[in-house]
Amino acid sequence: MAQFTKETSTTGAFVRQPNRFTTRPEPEPGRYRLVVSLACPWAHRALVVRKFLQLEDAISLAVVDPIRDERGWRFQGTDPVLHMDFLEEAYKRADPGYEGRVTVPALVDTTTGEVVTNDYPQLTLDFSLRWRPESTLYPEDLREEIDGWIEPIFHNVNNGVYKAGFATSQEAYEEAYGNLFAELDRIEEHLATREYLVGEQLTEADIRLWTTLVRFDAVYHGHFKCNRNKLTEMPNLWAYAKRLYAQFGDTVDWDHIKRHYYVTHHQINPTGIVPAGPDPQVWTR
Structure with missing residues (x-):
């Protein structure tokens, strides 16, 4: 610790x-x-x-x-x-x-x-x-809306999984857990009729969310006790995450992800055993 x-x-x-x-x-x-x-x-x-x-x-x-x-x-x-x-x-x-x-x-x-x-x-x-000032990831006309997503996603999802995983009291864990899934539920509903968080294009907000989502079932669900349900059990978020995986999947290294979390966090996983699953092929099916 x-x-x-x-x-x-x-x-x-x-x-x-x-x-x-x-x-x-x-x-x-x-x-x-x-x-x-x-x-x-x-x-x-x-x-x-x-x-x-x-x-x-x-x-x-x-x-x-x-x-x-x-x-x-x-x-x-x-x-x-x-x-x-x-x-x-x-x-x-x-x-x-x-x-x-x-x-x-x-x-x-x-x-x-x-x-x-x-x-x-x-x-x-x-x-x-x-x-790249001509970039479409953070365009000026969408910046306020992008920032409106970035802030709660950071506190409740990006950092939220860590707040749950590294909590040392039941109360702190349950608060982080509740905020995490409340935010994921909000995003799940939002994505029911949209492909991206803001407008009709990929933005900075999507990338920030996705790098947490891609680790969710492999690490955060079990290792960080964020286990109300898996990402694969939230249909809109899962479809969204897979769309981005099709574009950026070559930047994902499952071996590095799992070995880092399960071997480095001795206070959470003292045995250092790295789980065999989940099967990463599910992302391309």
């Missing part, structure tokens, strides 16, 4: 740490390296937006090992661009006194080796607003 002690309130509720690095760099192709974990939904959204906006040539990519140790995220061998073994090294270069949890995604300046930003909510918006 030591890993999350600083992020647990006196009532047993999980309280996510704030993002320490919030610089918003101007676009400079080739200068920045995006560090992600394929297990992490916050990092996954950055990976999806980078792909959708065709920024692969402008922003290089580093993928960390799915298993964290006491130093946090480890590169899969010394990173050939940053010449580091741990992401922590880039954090310490930016702030030698940093004592918080090292998080992904992180945008690292390859010229200094310093983390520029780990502000995951703003990072993907800046990919649209600064790197």
Whole structure:
């Protein structure tokens, strides 16, 4: 439990740490390296937006090992661009006194080796607003409506599954559980007559929701005790999630996702056993 002690309130509720690095760099192709974990939904959204906006040539990519140790995220061998073994090294270069949890995604300046930003909510918006201002993911005419979805989805779904999974009191767990499924029910009803959350196009709101949905049955349903029902049992959400999977399924790594959650969270799964299911082929049927 030591890993999350600083992020647990006196009532047993999980309280996510704030993002320490919030610089918003101007676009400079080739200068920045995006560090992600394929297990992490916050990092996954950055990976999806980078792909959708065709920024692969402008922003290089580093993928960390799915298993964290006491130093946090480890590169899969010394990173050939940053010449580091741990992401922590880039954090310490930016702030030698940093004592918080090292998080992904992180945008690292390859010229200094310093983390520029780990502000995951703003990072993907800046990919649209600064790197691809013509992007349709966060258009100005739909921005207010997109933001109206982003806020409750973050609190109740994206972060909500963590609030349930990392709760250390029954009351905190049940509150998070109730808010999660109330929000999913609201979205399920909304999607009864729509293909996307906002308008008739894919937006930032959809990507933020989807990276949680794609992990739901494999991880959050059992591991985080979000078990009122599975995603596959909510027909509108399931059809919606499968449509996005058809577009972004190549960014999903089931092995990384399951090994990270089930092996890293010792306080929840002390045996470290990784479940064999569910069958990922269900996403393409």
